[in-house]
Amino acid sequence: MLSKQVCIVGAGYWGKNHIRTFHELGALGGIVESNVKILDSLVQKYPYVKTYTKLEDALANNEFKGFTVATPADTHFKIAKEIIKAQKHVLVEKPFTLTIDHAEILVKLADKNSVNLMVGHLLLFHPAIINIKRLIKDKIIGDLQYIYSNRLNLGQVRTEENVFWSLAPHDISIFQYFTESYPKEINAKGSSFLQKGIHDFALTHLKYPNGVEGHIFVSWLHPFKEHRIVIVGSEAMIYFEDSAKKTPLSLYSKKFDLANGIPKKIDGPVKLIEYNQKMPLTEELSYFINHLNENQPKKSDGQHALEVTKIMVEASNQLKRNINQ
Secondary structure, three states, X not given: OOOOOEEEEOOOOOHHHHXXXXXXXXXXXXXXXXXXXXXXXXXXXXXXXXXXXXXXXXXXXXXXXXXXXXXXXXXXXXXXXHHHHOOOEEEEEOOOOOOHHHHHHHHHHHHHOOOOEEEEOHHHHOHHHHHHHHHHXXXXXXXXXXXXXXXXXXXXXXXXXXXXHHHXXXXXXXXXXXXXXOOOEEEEEEEOOOEOOEOOEEEEEEEOOOOOEEEEEEEOEEEEEEEEEEEEXXXXXXXXXXXXXXXXXXXXXXXXXXXXXXXXXXXXXXXXXXXXXXXHHHHHHHHHHOOOOOOOOOOOEHHHHHHHHXXXXXXXXXXXXXXXX
16 A cells, blocks of 8 residues: 555545545545535544645645645645645646646746646546547557547536636647647637626637647537547547447548549448546546656646646637627
8 A cells, every 4th residue: 555645735526536536546645625624524534634724734744745736726826836845746636727827837846846747637547538549649540630529518617717717628638638739720719698708618629730620619508418529530530428328439430532533431330449447537646646756747747737728828818809709
């Protein structure tokens, strides 16, 4: 069993998932939470854990090698900055920060203090997404041409952030992972119906230097849950639906042949791709634990998060200009 070397900051909706998973991994050491009632309930469940109402008290405990931040997005910068200055490794939940300046400061500060900085782009650790990346890299689908993602549901509606900031970081991080490039064009539109100025749905179109294009559709005003991603290549296509039963990952041998100047559809077989059913959060937090040392994480690191933040901010600025037009 691992030593209990990780402290979680924030024991709310998602923080409780961190707490449970680190407990299962044998690495849960501490919890920082200002709500005393929540802390008391967690002590009943995890009697060995050290609890704190103030971050500075937890940072003074030299037993903790790493911290995770699962607090509201507008607090991420301040909390992560203090953790990094204390020279503790840190994983910040998405969205990393709400501004490019804050993201750049944290990345530079982590480098200066030799701190391993990760961001909770959970789906980069999903076995199906990792498998799709392999299929793209091995040219199983030919040249990558188009990616689209739908992330739709009825709720959870937030008041402190719009649907784009709540849901789109997942897909932008995946697009960056698949394309290994930064978009040359970003276009975003959306509308708000429930709360003035807070988008309920958004459609973002991305163009990359290598000719790849994609779109991301997010909404929390949708009658059913749909988490779907489609990857189109010159020789084949990939389909993955995380919201469907048994979460199928399929390879479609479908394309158009233009050999004679006339598009001819090649409708080949569909192959179901098997993949490991491990939980992405367990994989992500295990990866974080394995990098509580001098080994720099190569996945979901600060530089990747900075790119995602830049795309988020650019798209968000366009959403503000285009709202309900």
